[in-house]
Amino acid sequence: MDPFADVPVLSLRHAAKSFGAVRAVVDGTVDLYGGEAHALLGENGAGKSTMVKMLAGVHQPDAGQIEINGQPVSLNSPAAAQAAGIAVIYQEPTLFPDLSVAENIFMGRQPLRGFRRIDRRLLREMSVELFARLGVPLDPDRICRGLSIADQQLVEIAKALSLDARVIVMDEPTAALSAAEVARLFEVVRTLCASAAAVLFITHRLEEVFEICQRATVMRDGAHVLTAMVDDVSPDDLVRAMVGREMPVRERRGAAWTDDRGSEAEEGGGKAAPEGSPRASTAVLQAQRLTREGVFIDISFEVKAGEIVALAGLVGSGRSEVARAIFGIDRYDAGGVRLGGQPLRKASPAASMEAGIGYVPEDRRQQGLVMEMSIQQNVGLASLHRLQRRGLISSGAERSFASDWAQRLSLKYGRLTDPVSRLSGGNQQKVVLAKWLGRQPKVLIVDEPTRGIDIGTKAEVHRLLVQLASDGVAVLMISSELPEVLAIGDRILVMREGRLTAEFGYQEASEESIMAAATGQYEAQSS
Amino acid sequence: MNAALTDAGQSARPTRGADSRRLTERIFRIRESGIVAVLIVFVAVTFIVQHRFLSSTNITFVLTNTTIFALLALGETMVVITRNVDLSIGSVLGLSAYVSSNLFGQHHGISILAVFAVGLAIGVACGFANGLMVSLGRVPSLVVTLATLYIVRGIDILIVGGNEVIASTLPSSFIQIARANVLGVPYLAIGIAVLVGLGAYYLRSFRSGRELYAIGSSPDAARLAGIGVAKRICTAFVISGAIAGVAGVLWATEYQTIDSTAGTGYELAVIAAVVVGGVAIFGGSGSVIGAAVGALLLSTITSALYVLGISPFWDQAIAGFLLLVAISLDRAIGVRLLAALRLRSSRAR
Numbered sequence: 001m002d003p004f005a006d007v008p009v010l011s012l013r014h015a016a017k018s019f020g021a022v023r024a025v026v027d028g029t030v031d032l033y034g035g036e037a038h039a040l041l042g043e044n045g046a047g048k049s050t051m052v053k054m055l056a057g058v059h060q061p062d063a064g065q066i067e068i069n070g071q072p073v074s075l076n077s078p079a080a081a082q083a084a085g086i087a088v089i090y091q092e093p094t095l096f097p098d099l100s101v102a103e104n105i106f107m108g109r110q111p112l113r114g115f116r117r118i119d120r121r122l123l124r125e126m127s128v129e130l131f132a133r134l135g136v137p138l139d140p141d142r143i144c145r146g147l148s149i150a151d152q153q154l155v156e157i158a159k160a161l162s163l164d165a166r167v168i169v170m171d172e173p174t175a176a177l178s179a180a181e182v183a184r185l186f187e188v189v190r191t192l193c194a195s196a197a198a199v200l201f202i203t204h205r206l207e208e209v210f211e212i213c214q215r216a217t218v219m220r221d222g223a224h225v226l227t228a229m230v231d232d233v234s235p236d237d238l239v240r241a242m243v244g245r246e247m248p249v250r251e252r253r254g255a256a257w258t259d260d261r262g263s264e265a266e267e268g269g270g271k272a273a274p275e276g277s278p279r280a281s282t283a284v285l286q287a288q289r290l291t292r293e294g295v296f297i298d299i300s301f302e303v304k305a306g307e308i309v310a311l312a313g314l315v316g317s318g319r320s321e322v323a324r325a326i327f328g329i330d331r332y333d334a335g336g337v338r339l340g341g342q343p344l345r346k347a348s349p350a351a352s353m354e355a356g357i358g359y360v361p362e363d364r365r366q367q368g369l370v371m372e373m374s375i376q377q378n379v380g381l382a383s384l385h386r387l388q389r390r391g392l393i394s395s396g397a398e399r400s401f402a403s404d405w406a407q408r409l410s411l412k413y414g415r416l417t418d419p420v421s422r423l424s425g426g427n428q429q430k431v432v433l434a435k436w437l438g439r440q441p442k443v444l445i446v447d448e449p450t451r452g453i454d455i456g457t458k459a460e461v462h463r464l465l466v467q468l469a470s471d472g473v474a475v476l477m478i479s480s481e482l483p484e485v486l487a488i489g490d491r492i493l494v495m496r497e498g499r500l501t502a503e504f505g506y507q508e509a510s511e512e513s514i515m516a517a518a519t520g521q522y523e524a525q526s527s
Numbered sequence: 528m529n530a531a532l533t534d535a536g537q538s539a540r541p542t543r544g545a546d547s548r549r550l551t552e553r554i555f556r557i558r559e560s561g562i563v564a565v566l567i568v569f570v571a572v573t574f575i576v577q578h579r580f581l582s583s584t585n586i587t588f589v590l591t592n593t594t595i596f597a598l599l600a601l602g603e604t605m606v607v608i609t610r611n612v613d614l615s616i617g618s619v620l621g622l623s624a625y626v627s628s629n630l631f632g633q634h635h636g637i638s639i640l641a642v643f644a645v646g647l648a649i650g651v652a653c654g655f656a657n658g659l660m661v662s663l664g665r666v667p668s669l670v671v672t673l674a675t676l677y678i679v680r681g682i683d684i685l686i687v688g689g690n691e692v693i694a695s696t697l698p699s700s701f702i703q704i705a706r707a708n709v710l711g712v713p714y715l716a717i718g719i720a721v722l723v724g725l726g727a728y729y730l731r732s733f734r735s736g737r738e739l740y741a742i743g744s745s746p747d748a749a750r751l752a753g754i755g756v757a758k759r760i761c762t763a764f765v766i767s768g769a770i771a772g773v774a775g776v777l778w779a780t781e782y783q784t785i786d787s788t789a790g791t792g793y794e795l796a797v798i799a800a801v802v803v804g805g806v807a808i809f810g811g812s813g814s815v816i817g818a819a820v821g822a823l824l825l826s827t828i829t830s831a832l833y834v835l836g837i838s839p840f841w842d843q844a845i846a847g848f849l850l851l852v853a854i855s856l857d858r859a860i861g862v863r864l865l866a867a868l869r870l871r872s873s874r875a876r
Contacts, residue, residue, distance in 0.1 A: 056751070058751065077753065078750060078751045078752070078753045079753030079754075079755075082753045083753075090751070094745065094747060094748040094751050094752075095745065095748055096740070096741045096744035096745050096748055096749070096811070097744055097745065097811070098740065098743075098744040098807075098811035098812040099737070099740060099741060099744055099811075103737060103741075107737065107738070107741050107749075107752045107754070108734060108738065108741075108752055108753055108754055110734055110737065112734075116733065116734070117732045117733060118732050118733065118734065118737065120732075142868075143868075145864070145865060145868055146864075146865050146867075146868025147868075293866065
């Protein structure tokens with residue numbers, strides 16, 4: 001019996017999708033056959049999530065088409081995709097925090113009794129049954145607010161199961177799950193495949209691909225690279241296809257370094273701020289046993305002047321939350337933060353800014369920029385005290401301030417008075433960086449600094465961060481992109497489920513050792 | 528290196544189900560019973576100071592005053608649950624009250640049912656306009672209904688001019704609607720209590736009712752779940768408008784003298800009642816019963832101040848104070864609930 005001889009249940013053919021100037025997907029192609037588990041692989045930013053959203057009916061492709069059983073269809077809404085038998089588990093759970101777990105699973109599809117009333121008892125029973133299949137004792141009557149990421153993910157999985165869909169798309173469903181929960185999920189995936197459903201499985205963990213998938217498709221920079229039977233390829237083949245270049249990370253780092261750090265870098269043998277040099281010895285930022293109940297526990301680390309510390313880990317492992325707590329956006333329940341040896345007031349971004357911390361958030365459109373305001377206003381936003389003359393903001397001072405930074409960061413723009421929304425993602429990120437650099441921070445926290453940025457600008461941002469560190473700024477960088485972490489991190493901290501699980505010097509770290517610490521799926525290999 | 532705290536995090540596992548359920552149940556009981564407790568304490572204290580407060584005349588008086596208020600709170604709750612707000616209800620009530628009751632003077636012998644139908648139609652039209660602009664035009668409901676508040680009031684003033692409807696033009700059977708009672712309890716109050724009960728049952732037991740909560744709880748998730756968000760929001764506004772239209776006719780039976788100022792500022796009192804009644808102003812949670820009790824509480828306060836001989840000036844001040852108490856309580860419960868829920872789920876790992 002060859003399941004791949006038939007017509008695919010669902011296929012995406014040469015789909016393209018752009019958001020403004022960003023071309024998220026150029027050639028998205030994947031065929032799903034009933035009964036197969038199909039892995040969709042690629043680095044962050046390769047376009048996987050955009051493909052998922054096209055299949056989910058959230059985005060409509062600009063070009064190319066979607067076919068169900070060989071017939072072209074248009075999935076113009078999430079409801080249409082659901083009706084076509086496609087269930088999607090999103091990377092970031094989308095739940096109703098005020099409603100019960102059971103209602104979240106069956107919203108819009110609740111079981112009914114007479115007069116089209118909701119049958120609450122049956123609703124509860126069906127939920128209990130689903131959780132029994134998944135093997136987790138989650139209470140269906142509890143409201144979803146306050147559920148951990150893993151539990152939220154389980155609710156999403158239960159929701160997809162309840163749909164009895166022909167195609168189930170799972171966007172990194174295992175990212176936040178424990179080993180036992182992953183094993184049960186795989187059990188469920190196998191059952192689904194046995195009942196002729198197709199599963200599209202997105203993951204960063206290659207060993208999962210070899211464990212449950214029959215075929216794999218690799219995307220790179222928005223384009224289809226390879227589709228193969230899993231048995232015919234090795235993990236190395238897949239990684240090579242994902243990265244697309246046989247370029248040992250270490251060398252790239254050396255190259256980036258020597259440009260910017262000059263002779264000093266060579267003295268350190270490729271390492272910019274060698275251990276023992278006076279500048280590297282002062283810890284500027286110290287986190288001491290930081291704990292926020294249910295989010296992260298016992299986080300201690302320090303960042304020295306002139307050092308880039310990368311905080312790696314899976315989405316939902318608590319990295320961003322730690323950064324937010326340090327900067328004072330969220331409270332923490334225990335522990336403390338010291339800046340230059342002085343304790344930092346908790347839960348006060350103003351105090352953190354005053355003390356010299358800059359924070360470039362993960363979501364620049366929502367949190368980093370005021371999209372309607374001009375480039376120069378955004379650049380000046382964090383330095384208003386220096387731009388005012390007799391209590392009023394001087395637009396002349398603002399302009400020269402902004403144009404100075406625009407030049408230093410080689411920002412590409414039309415006019416400084418253009419709204420910042422008109423810039424490309426990479427240039428928007430430069431504006432956010434300029435905003436903070438204008439304050440000349442001692443510590444710069446950057447969360448996913450190059451997400452959704454084209455490759456050229458990405459390199460520029462990397463160079464900029466390295467430059468900053470060599471100027472003595474302590475940089476804490478959160479990143480999901482391992483090549484980035486390995487390229488510019490002097491030390492690499494790894495978080496998993498709210499805990500720090502490993503620390504590597506840049507020489508000891510490899511993608512494998514970081515992933516091992518981040519997932520806890522297999523024992524850390526000695527490197 | 529981080530072994531210190533791991534033990535604490537991995538204690539007993541079986542708490543995930545039962546414990547958190549008891550916890551959430553307790554919190555929800557508090558949310559609805561809190562307002563009832565405040566009401567009881569308030570009535571008890573006032574009764575001790577002034578026994579006349581629980582005389583049958585006064586009870587009838589309070590209930591009569593509550594009816595329209597609670598009815599409007601029912602409609603407003605439907606809208607607020609979806610993370611929207613309807614500020615136009617006072618104006619819609621005013622317009623409906625004048626236009627419908629004025630029919631008695633213009634068309635002798637017109638049936639009361641037809642008059643109610645006209646009031647209802649006015650309300651539905653206004654609600655539909657609001658709903659379309661909010662759901663399809665994607666304009667924030669605060670702005671849309673603030674605009675219609677002024678527009679509808681303007682139309683009302685244009686139609687009414689300096690006129691007013693006076694009691695003598697109204698048929699006595701119409702006036703009786705507000706007055707008829709059994710053992711001092713107005714039929715109207717009973718009717719509206721039943722209506723509120725039906726509203727609560729609808730929101731609890733029907734898909735479309737649950738979807739209103741879902742939309743208010745997370746509009747993005749609602750869209751992803753395939754809920755017709757625009758349609759549902761539009762419906763909520765139509766219901767709120769329809770209720771305001773009917774409330775206008777009831778207003779005419781109760782006050783019998785209607786000029787162009789009828790219902791001015793009423794929307795804020797209704798929203799206050801809704802929030803005091805435990806409906807989250809940002810949507811997603813709360814019940815129409817809570818909102819109705821909120822309305823009862825606010826009109827009880829008005830009456831108590833009157834009975835106690837305190838200046839009615841305090842009425843609004845106390846309503847405002849209660850609003851602050853309700854919101855702080857809501858916030859405090861919310862923060863504690865979240866912390867407790869987070870703790871449960873982390874312990875369960």
